[in-house]
Amino acid sequence: MKMPVPDSGVIARRREIVEALRAIVPGEGVIVDENELRAYECDGLTAYRQLPMVAVLPGTVEQVSQILKACKAMGVKVVPRGAGTSLSGGALPLADGVLLGMGKFKRILDIDYANRCVTVQPGVTNLGISNAVAHEGFYYAPDPSSQIACTIGGNIAENSGGVHCLKYGLTTNNVLGLELVLMDGTILRLGGKHLDAGGYDLMGIVTGSEGLLGVVTEVTVRILKKPATARAVLLGFPSSEQGGDCVAAIIAAGIIPGGMEMMDRPAIHAAEAFVQAGYPLDVEALLIVELDGPAAEVDHLIERVEAIARDKGACYARVSNSEEERLAFWAGRKAAFPAVGRISPDYYCMDGTIPRKALPLVLQRMQEMSDRCGLRVANVFHAGDGNLHPLILYDANKPGELEAAEAFGNDILRLCVEVGGVLTGEHGVGVEKRDLMTDQFDEADLQQQQRLKCAFDPDGLLNPGKVFPTLHRCAELGRLHVHQGELRFPDIPRF
Amino acid sequence: MTITTLKPESAAQAADAVRWALSAGEPLEILGSGSRRGLGRPVQAGHALDLSALSGVIAYEPEELVLTALAGTPMETIRSMLADRGQHLAFEPPEGGTLGGLVASGLAGPRRISAGSARDHTLGISGVSGRGEAYKGGGKVVKNVTGYDVPKLMAGSFGTLTALTEITVKVLPAPEDTATLLLFGLDDAAAVAMLDRALRSPYEVSGAAHLPAAVAARSGVSAVAGAGGAVTLVRLEGFGPSVAARVTMLREELRADAVLARDESLAVWREVRDGVWFGGVAADGPHPNPPPLGGGGDHRGSPVSDPDSLPRSAGEGRGGGKDDSQLWKLSVPPSTGPATVAAIRRTLDVEVFYDWGGGLVWLAAPPDSSGTIRGALSAGGHATLVRAPDAVRAATDVFQPLAEPLMALSRRVKESFDPKGILNPGRMYAGL
Numbered sequence: 001m002k003m004p005v006p007d008s009g010v011i012a013r014r015r016e017i018v019e020a021l022r023a024i025v026p027g028e029g030v031i032v033d034e035n036e037l038r039a040y041e042c043d044g045l046t047a048y049r050q051l052p053m054v055a056v057l058p059g060t061v062e063q064v065s066q067i068l069k070a071c072k073a074m075g076v077k078v079v080p081r082g083a084g085t086s087l088s089g090g091a092l093p094l095a096d097g098v099l100l101g102m103g104k105f106k107r108i109l110d111i112d113y114a115n116r117c118v119t120v121q122p123g124v125t126n127l128g129i130s131n132a133v134a135h136e137g138f139y140y141a142p143d144p145s146s147q148i149a150c151t152i153g154g155n156i157a158e159n160s161g162g163v164h165c166l167k168y169g170l171t172t173n174n175v176l177g178l179e180l181v182l183m184d185g186t187i188l189r190l191g192g193k194h195l196d197a198g199g200y201d202l203m204g205i206v207t208g209s210e211g212l213l214g215v216v217t218e219v220t221v222r223i224l225k226k227p228a229t230a231r232a233v234l235l236g237f238p239s240s241e242q243g244g245d246c247v248a249a250i251i252a253a254g255i256i257p258g259g260m261e262m263m264d265r266p267a268i269h270a271a272e273a274f275v276q277a278g279y280p281l282d283v284e285a286l287l288i289v290e291l292d293g294p295a296a297e298v299d300h301l302i303e304r305v306e307a308i309a310r311d312k313g314a315c316y317a318r319v320s321n322s323e324e325e326r327l328a329f330w331a332g333r334k335a336a337f338p339a340v341g342r343i344s345p346d347y348y349c350m351d352g353t354i355p356r357k358a359l360p361l362v363l364q365r366m367q368e369m370s371d372r373c374g375l376r377v378a379n380v381f382h383a384g385d386g387n388l389h390p391l392i393l394y395d396a397n398k399p400g401e402l403e404a405a406e407a408f409g410n411d412i413l414r415l416c417v418e419v420g421g422v423l424t425g426e427h428g429v430g431v432e433k434r435d436l437m438t439d440q441f442d443e444a445d446l447q448q449q450q451r452l453k454c455a456f457d458p459d460g461l462l463n464p465g466k467v468f469p470t471l472h473r474c475a476e477l478g479r480l481h482v483h484q485g486e487l488r489f490p491d492i493p494r495f
Numbered sequence: 496m497t498i499t500t501l502k503p504e505s506a507a508q509a510a511d512a513v514r515w516a517l518s519a520g521e522p523l524e525i526l527g528s529g530s531r532r533g534l535g536r537p538v539q540a541g542h543a544l545d546l547s548a549l550s551g552v553i554a555y556e557p558e559e560l561v562l563t564a565l566a567g568t569p570m571e572t573i574r575s576m577l578a579d580r581g582q583h584l585a586f587e588p589p590e591g592g593t594l595g596g597l598v599a600s601g602l603a604g605p606r607r608i609s610a611g612s613a614r615d616h617t618l619g620i621s622g623v624s625g626r627g628e629a630y631k632g633g634g635k636v637v638k639n640v641t642g643y644d645v646p647k648l649m650a651g652s653f654g655t656l657t658a659l660t661e662i663t664v665k666v667l668p669a670p671e672d673t674a675t676l677l678l679f680g681l682d683d684a685a686a687v688a689m690l691d692r693a694l695r696s697p698y699e700v701s702g703a704a705h706l707p708a709a710v711a712a713r714s715g716v717s718a719v720a721g722a723g724g725a726v727t728l729v730r731l732e733g734f735g736p737s738v739a740a741r742v743t744m745l746r747e748e749l750r751a752d753a754v755l756a757r758d759e760s761l762a763v764w765r766e767v768r769d770g771v772w773f774g775g776v777a778a779d780g781p782h783p784n785p786p787p788l789g790g791g792g793d794h795r796g797s798p799v800s801d802p803d804s805l806p807r808s809a810g811e812g813r814g815g816g817k818d819d820s821q822l823w824k825l826s827v828p829p830s831t832g833p834a835t836v837a838a839i840r841r842t843l844d845v846e847v848f849y850d851w852g853g854g855l856v857w858l859a860a861p862p863d864s865s866g867t868i869r870g871a872l873s874a875g876g877h878a879t880l881v882r883a884p885d886a887v888r889a890a891t892d893v894f895q896p897l898a899e900p901l902m903a904l905s906r907r908v909k910e911s912f913d914p915k916g917i918l919n920p921g922r923m924y925a926g927l
Contacts, residue, residue, distance in 0.1 A: 204614055452911050
């Protein structure tokens with residue numbers, strides 16, 4: 001993975017650029033000291049590190065606008081950053097770029113129960129939104145596992161998901177309004193407290209754009225009433241096929257669980273050793289199915305799910321009969337990543353989505369790859385929506401293992417695409433999967449997406465080097481090749 | 496004014512057709528079945544690109560919750576295929592038309608409040624840009640964040656960015672049962688406050704509408720029409736035992752007056768979805784006062800308990816769609832719906848009903864009302880003219896005018912797909 005070659009001309013103008021930023025954000029809001037910059041050198045994808053040329057921490061929308069405008073005028077690249085929890089390197093700095101930290105935007109601006117929405121600044125954490133409305137029995141539905149730390153601005157950039165998104169949607173399905181600053185400093189408002197924006201769904205394209213289209217400075221999200229009850233069933237299967245069949249049968253029965261997670265044997269054992277959740281150790285696949293809603297519904301569906309599981313060959317079934325028990329079921333799953341961290345010096349978390357029916361094939365092929373490269377893999381799986389999280393176990397201190405783990409990870413993602421799935425279900429492309437984009441998309445697909453980028457940022461200054469494997473100039477992308485008279489269309493029926 | 500219709504039989508031919516139009520400098524009107532032609536502004540194009548021959552479901556996998564079909568596939572084909580497996584499109588779109596037309600129009604029904612809109616269920620697209628290039632966006636699985644979410648941008652873009660040739664949608668289990676609580680005699684403000692209470696409950700309300708007296712009287716559902724006043728509707732859906740339990744609890748909490756069981760509940764929400772009491776949204780272009788969609792006209796002859804309560808200033812029987820009234824849909828913050836309507840009523844004689852907990856106002860208004868209507872949106876939101884004669888739609892902002900920076904960005908987005916303005920020029924905004 002190579003980042004764009006730093007522009008030495010820009011780096012040579014560092015002093016002038018810092019002065020320009022200081023004129024906008026006075027005092028400690030502009031960071032140039034190498035030790036202080038160290039805090040921004042990577043995000044959650046720690047294998048890649050790069051000190052930014054300078055970091056700036058604005059406190060107002062006007063400052064953001066002026067910073068972007070000034071950087072555009074100076075031809076300087078900008079990398080926006082929330083809490084830096086991206087697992088795909090979306091906030092990886094550039095040596096010749098300004099790191100735009102949005103950490104000062106921490107205020108909850110408006111809680112509006114009558115319209116069932118909350119407006120916040122982008123630096124508010126995901127969990128912070130739910131906490132602010134919890135006393136009224138509300139919550140914000142998308143719940144990425146980093147929710148204690150990740151910010152809503154970052155969630156917008158990545159279109160974050162979580163274990164409940166099959167039933168409640170990703171970030172994009174829960175956002176009502178955005179304030180956005182374009183690279184030229186223009187401040188735009190998209191949507192609001194009403195449903196659907198007038199005109200094009202620009203909010204839909206900005207959400208999940210990985211910080212390439214604009215900088216989000218305000219977010220309005222819808223909040224939901226907490227379900228009256230939630231209960232979970234723990235199901236064990238002698239094979240992953242049976243586990244997968246059970247998931248398909250639950251959905252075919254018309255049941256969309258609040259959460260439906262699967263773990264394979266290595267993940268079960270790692271989790272059980274770590275938190276003693278009471279998981280059975282003699283099964284190949286473990287399924288946690290959580291039903292939430294009114295008590296009458298949950299009780300009814302628990303019975304149906306148990307019956308389906310029996311029919312599909314479950315060799316273990318336990319229903320939570322208390323809130324403590326339900327949380328215990330989840331404790332193992334939620335600790336799966338650190339649990340794997342205990343049995344291996346390092347692990348690399350992948351994030352492909354597959355059609356669920358391909359699960360047995362994908363697991364088998366993954367095992368073959370694992371045997372070939374000598375690296376172990378543990379699988380946790382958002383089973384309801386087919387989002388796989390293979391964890392590749394490696395030791396970064398052993399020469400070549402990081403590269404081998406990355407090559408293994410890339411092969412897994414190519415396999416996901418091969419069986420009809422996609423490279424990333426919720427972690428984003430970032431720098432991590434950038435060079436695999438050509439496996440999922442044709443050149444025409446990628447060029448059209450880049451033209452869209454040009455509509456927002458014609459100079460390509462916002463977060464370049466992420467998402468797209470090849471950077472093209474907008475003028476080149478915009479060129480039309482029309483050959484008058486050369487095209488013949490004899491076959492199209494005309495009336 | 497359409498002169499020639501190009502009717503490609505494959506996606507490759509569709510790309511050829513757009514490339515021809517590009518080389519000839521001839522704009523195209525993009526059509527499926529033409530059932531949504533009356534939405535948006537009339538397209539000034541000498542040629543039509545009729546995509547109705549691109550028809551057929553390519554893959555339907557109920558357990559994967561996805562369906563992929565060619566864009567010209569009739570919605571009735573898809574609807575019946577889904578129904579056979581107990582599934583549906585959860586955003587409750589109106590009936591008729593093609594899948595491509597549905598996505599391009601970005602439509603949704605009463606369940607918009609809980610299930611989202613067409614944009615939330617469009618997972619992947621293939622199509623031909625105005626550059627004559629075939630491309631795809633999104634994917635064919637329910638969870639995907641790879642690259643920009645191009646399918647969302649297609650939803651509601653009215654064919655101005657891409658001629659869609661293939662679409663993958665998310666499909667979901669249809670509810671096993673449904674029931675509707677009725678509250679009688681509330682004024683608009685009290686009704687929306689009650690809907691808010693219902694939506695704040697943990698009972699998963701999937702429909703929240705309010706019909707003022709004159710509108711309720713025109714319902715084909717006797718318990719609604721016969722209420723003798725305004726009727727407020729709260730819908731609960733799901734598994735049988737769950738619906739039964741929630742009906743009992745919420746009925747008590749809201750002190751509801753009556754309950755509609757499954758069949759009547761389905762019937763009244765079809766009326767709400769289609770706005771049949773106001774003659775429905777435009778069905779197609781050529782007719783200045785088209786008939787409503789989905790057989791909604793059946794209800795026009797419904798008993799009206801007090802015919803004198805109908806406003807008449809804009810002509811006889813405004814609700815029947817036979818006069819010169821125009822139909823608007825306003826999307827506003829839900830709690831502001833009644834005040835928005837009150838502000839409009841200070842200068843205009845309009846008839847309304849509310850959906851989306853007060854956040855969607857269906858509004859039948861006399862001609863030339865756009866200034867007043869849009870002037871009343873001080874709390875935010877947007878107003879769309881969904882039925883008016885061609886000449887009116889050609890001369891009015893059918894969609895909410897955008898602030899200039901947003902309009903400028905929208906123009907650049909349009910140019911990024913369609914630099915020569917070949918696809919449905921002017922359908923959304925003049926010059927776009």
